[in-house]
Amino acid sequence: MSTADASRGHRTPPGSRLVPALTIASHPQAQRVGERLLLEALAEGRQVLLSRNEPDFTRPGGALGMHLADPFLSRKPLVFAPGVEGRIRLEPGEGSRVAVGGEALRGPWELSAEEVAAGVPLELAGRVLLLLHLADASAREAVDALGMVGTSVGLQRVRQHITQVADLDVPVLIRGETGSGKELIAQAIHRHSTRRDKPFVSVNLGAIPRELAATELFGARKGAFTGAVRDQSGFFQAAHGGTLFLDEVGEAPPEVQVMLLRVLETGQLYPVGERSPIAVDVRLVAATDAHLEQQIHEGRFKAPLLHRLAGYTIRVPPLRERREDIGLLFHHFARGELEALGEAWRLRPEEPFAEPWLPPALAARLVGHRWPGNIRELRNVVRQLVIGSRNQPHLRLDAQLEQELALAKGAPPGRSATAQPVAEAPSRRKPSEITEPELLAALRENDWDFQAAADQLRIHRSSIYDLIDKSPNLRTAGELSAEEITRCHHECQGDLDAMTRRLQVSKRALGRRVKELGLGSGST
Known part of the structure; x- marks a missing residue:
């Protein structure tokens, strides 16, 4: 296993071969997202020249490909040259506009093997976003019979x-x-x-x-x-x-x-x-x-x-370890949302001078985001972006998403945003650290939703029950007698929220008990 591979926690699948690659994450012709270029020449000590006219990008496993072709990209090539210990040197062509990790590339820059393994976004002329990463040269399909999207x-x-x-x-x-x-x-x-x-x-x-x-x-x-x-x-x-x-x-x-x-x-x-x-x-x-x-x-x-x-x-790898799949996943989810809105044509533009529907700068932020909620979070972000940008020529961030997708600032020029230190989520607490007043306060603040209270206290949901078992002043819905539930149901006129506050137990569990006793679902 290479140093870069180890830094990302990969175990290379048997029969695969990891090589540096460029994958299209955003392009004015949206159907091209997911095409890639294997940089195998770097391993042989040779340079790779990239311009709007060469070389060809192909679907994994495909035989026919096409160059980037966008008329706004420079004819002067961006040079990828091999460095020592898996490093890759970038040299922009004269007049070409290239941004690496959100920073304009004004001269030669070298990326470490660890940065390449993590994935480096390259923005070309504000029109195309490529991700430089390690790829499995034997990968064949972006969407397979298993229903999974990606080639990471x-x-x-x-x-x-x-x-x-x-x-x-x-x-x-x-x-x-x-x-x-x-x-x-x-x-x-x-x-x-x-x-x-x-x-x-x-x-x-x-x-x-x-x-x-x-x-x-x-x-x-x-x-x-x-x-x-x-x-x-x-x-x-x-x-x-x-x-x-x-x-x-x-x-x-x-x-x-x-x-x-x-x-x-x-x-x-x-x-x-x-x-x-x-x-x-x-x-x-x-x-x-x-x-x-x-x-x-x-x-x-x-x-x-x-x-x-x-x-x-x-x-299952987290989404931040398969950044090369983010563009494909984004467009996969976006297609469903656009079809529901009757705007599926946005992913099939015919005008070569059209503005990218997914702006490369936004795509770079998506690629660089840590995605603590993984694919579920990405799907929600796609829906928010698509619906919030209805009837607009391209996707735009609202203030809420702007804050959620904010990346680390102050990166040195040329450094990948993905390589910057990002604050980790707060660590789990030990249940023994939680006092009864703290537990009770969290339960009350979250309307006796045990999962929400557990998230606030940074403990597992099952620990809530353990703590209640050890607290003489707290109990679960299962410990309530049928008489007490029936009396409370009558006094609260079937209002489940009011019953939850009075009995101080899980609302979901209390609702089950109410249903079992044939008292009706009550107000929720």
Whole structure:
């Protein structure tokens, strides 16, 4: 593995070969986004000359290509020359306008191997944005049968993992940051498995109240608890013969972890209140953005369950490690938004002198953004930009997005914005650091939304329940008696918000209890 590769945390997929490359992230002809030029000559000690007339950019795996062709680009070439230890030297042609990481290039400049590995945006004449990065020379498709968009090394590795494990029946654990596309990977595994014609059931454990998790997953028998007026099937039974996807598996309560382990070991489950086991045939695919090893160390997750879940592990790269895919993903999402608005023609301009619909300066900010929310955040930004720029000739930032996409300032000329130090997200706190008054204040400020309170306190959602268990003055909705809920429902005239404030429990969990007791959904 090269130094540059190691700096980015890549494990090069077998059979691949990393070389410097230029990928089009923005162009007046939007359909050209995603085309690339491999700079293989640099590895052989030769220069590469880039102008509007040469060389040709092609789709990965394609045979026919075309030069950049924009009439506003200079005929004087930008020179890419090899340096020592993976460095690349840039030399602008006379009269050419080139910006590197948002800074005008006024003379020769050398980029380190680490900067190239991270991705360096090159803006040409305010018309075209190229990303200089490392590419897998063997990459073939930008959009494949798995439904994934991109050609980055990290995505190629994920594709290979899916292909290797999809037709097997082993459990799969998908690990990656929030919003990085873990459910899309689970769906791809199911579609390419022998279970493809059977159900795919997706469950977010972080969205299920802790006291109801066992019932929702494994079902319950009539009379098992107050409100269980009939037999109830769980998600495992719903997924029988197919695939069950458990997102945020790190949020599973301890009793559910024990039950999951039994299902994985025996293929049998016990519905709540049932003494006889039920056999289920389910392939389990789980996902998490949590540090499960740390949770094991803290006694909040069972090590045997992790070992069972991780029959095969797939790690999903965050979007900031696949910057060369951002232009493709942006236009992929934009196409859907434009079609809904009846403006899909914006991505099919015929006028060679047209202004780029996605201005290169804006594209550079998108490429340089850290994307803490990953693909989910990018999709939201695309929607905001497209809708906010309706009937405009090109996309424009509003004040809110301007602030969200603000990049680090004060970079030395020629330095990539992606290489600048960026403040990391606040680190997680230990639950033991949270006092009861602090916990209560966070819950009240967030209207007893446990996830919002956990985010504010910088702890995992499951820790909220642990802290409540240890707090003599706090309780969960599952601890409320049917009489207390019924009386409060009557006094608050069914207003669930008022009931939540009075009873001081999770609104979502209280709503479930109200429904189970047949009191009606109430006001939300």
